[in-house]
Structures are given as C-alpha cells and as structure tokens.
Amino acid sequence: MNRTADGFEPSQTESGPHSPVFEYDRNYDDETMSLQREIEKQISESQDLISPSQPLEELVEEYAKEDQVFRQKLADLGTRFTHIRKVRGDGNCFFRGFGFAYLETLLSDDAELARFKEIATKSKEELVALGFPQFTIEDFHETFMEVLGHAEKKCSVQELEQTFNDQGISDYFVVYLRLMVSGHLQKESEFYTNFIEGGRTVKEFCNQEVEPMGKESDHIHIIALSTALQVGVLVEYMDRAGDACNHHVFPEGGRPVVNLLYRPGHYDILYNMQ
C-alpha cells in the first residue's frame, strides 16, 4: 500500500529515499488508479450491497457515540423512523437504495406495480428515440424487467434482498435507473439546463455524471428520477446544521413512498415499522 500511496514513491536505488525523481517509463496514473480500485474492492468486500434491516438505535453505537450533534439528530429521526437498511457506499447508493426500497413497496401494491411496469416497458423505446443505440441498452432493460418480474410474482423480501446483492443483476438494474434519469433529463433539457453548472450541456452532464456507474447523485438526479417515475422520495438530511434532521420530499408536494437517510456523501434506506 505504501508503495503507491502518493504515486511518486522515491526510487530507492538511484536517488535515495528523499529525492523523488520522475521516472519517465513508470505509469503513475495507473498506479494511482489501481490503488483506488484496491480501496473500492476493500469497501465492497466488507459491505453488503443492501444490508438486512436493523433497528435505528444501532446507528448510535456505530457512528454517534461520542458525537453530540449526530446523537441529537438520531433521536429526532427516531421519532419518525424505526429501522434502517444500509446500502454499499460505492457511488451508486442513491440508485440502489431507491431501487430496492421501491420494489419492496411494490410487493404489496399491485396497482402501483402495474403502473410502473408500463412506464418501464415504454422507457426503452423512448431511450432509442433519444438516440441511445439499441444494442447498448437492451441488456440493461432486460435485466430491469426481469427483476420487476420477480416482484410481480410476489417474491419474498429475502429473495429481493438476494437479487439486489447479486452484483451482476444489481448493477444492471442500477444502470437502467441511471439511463431513465438520463432520458428524462434529455427529454426535458430545456428545463434542466438551468440547473447544470460548469457550462456543460444537459447531454454532456448525462454522459459524465449520470450514465457512468459509481457517479454520486445530486439533487438533480433525485428530482429527475422521482419526476420521471412519478414516485415520491423523502430524504432526511443528517448533516451538521441545526439539531433536528431536515427532510425534503421529491418531487415537491409528492406522497413519499421511499424514505432515504442522507449523511454527507451517502444514502441509506429508512423504515417506519410501527
């Protein structure tokens, strides 16, 4: 690990330990990137993609024991929610957490499932119409519909958990959610262009921040996903400001179906089991 930690390890034999020399033939970028891959692998091996649900109090043990602000916020959160499911911190947690939590609600809501299935089925044609080559979206759409099929056949919550912890299936599901967000942003680009920073077009933004796996979600992703699918998402924000968790519902004024907890840089799923 030390060897590549800064990417500019001094060459011991030629110039001594304290005078780093740029070695022309050495690929520092690759070393940095492989180190990053290594860290990602360590994270992924120590964490489920979607964890079993656990009582909210366990968070106190893990994170907030010595932290007054977080303890207070957790107490506040505990007045509205009782359980949490952790989602792996791999940059896809918003999409994966949303996907699991929403499908879980579909297990007991046939009408909503039928509505959603229609949106999902039609979405492929819409993406093709927007210029996505069919062969690049087909496999993701297929997997997405298969997972939806499990819910339609009333699989158990445990089976859904297994499906979402199967990396291959789970990642393909996430890709397709990302594509639906990208499709929605591009379709409504006239509106969303106002929210994009850095002088990028909506299409560039989608290519760089929405479609690639592992790219973290911002407000714009959440607004687009909840609007495109017409599924209300409530996010509880546990940051350092104030002593209560602020929450916000997307889209504005919607009825929340999925509840997520946001701690800077990460989303988990919240439940009220009372």
Add this chain to the structure above:
Amino acid sequence: MAGSALKRLMAEYKQLTLNPPEGIIAGPINEDNFFEWEALIMGPKDTLFDGGVFPARLTFPPDYPLSPPKMRFTCELFHPNIYPDGRVCISILHAPGDDPMGYETSAERWSPVQSVEKILLSVVSMLAEPNDESAANVDAAKKWREDRKQFEEIAKATVRKSLGL
C-alpha cells in the same frame, strides 16, 4: 458477470460487422476469446497520419461494459495522447472517477452505453487532432507544440512504416 459481457461483446461485434464505420476494422482475435480484440485504424484523411494503417489491441474486463476496455497500439505511434508503450490515453477509456489528465469538460467519458465503435471513433479524432493539454507522451506533446515540422516528419515516417514500406 462475464456472461453479460460476452453477450454484449458479441452484439457489438455483429453491429461493427454489419455497419462498419469508415476507416475502422475491429473484432476478436480468436472467436474462442471475445475479451481480446484487434483493431485496424486508418489514419484519417487530410491529417498527418493520412494513409497509415495502425493495428491496436483492445482488452475487455469481465464486467464490461460497466468498466471500459484498455486499448494499446501494437505499432510505433509517436503521438501526444499515446504512451510510449502504445497505450491510448483518452477520456472515454477511463472509468468514472479516474481523471488523471484533467480532461476538458466536454470530453466524453466511459459509461455502459458507450461502445467499441464510440471508442474507435474517438481514437480516430484523437489522431486527427492531438490534445497536448493532456499528454501521455511528453516528448510528442512538446514536439507537436514547439516543432510542428519535425512532428510531421516523424508522423510521415510512422505512416510509411505502418504500411511496411
């Protein structure tokens, strides 16, 4: 995961065979292994590399297309965006988050809806328009910027060599 990758690679191969983009041929070296491809890229018309035919190798990861392939020219190619060992360094070949070169904001990034064809087309435009802001070959970038004439001569020699002349 490798099963999905194989399915996708077969679909892409079919696509490239049915509708080959101009100046590009690509496919698996051996149909028993779809994860190693060879590509032949013609130097784009009216550029320094016009007339050349440059062979390259593409190596696909087991989780393709979630992650991008690696690409390496197997011939000599003196170019700002190609490492001296042949590896191609353009934004579309980098996994999200890996941005060693600080590419410009409009540069295409890898995502699962990109494709071999998109990569090869990006490589063709890279040959036509070197980007000396994100140099993989510092010498080549320097020559391209400061001694265009010599760069042109090296490019011409490379073209001849690629044709076995």
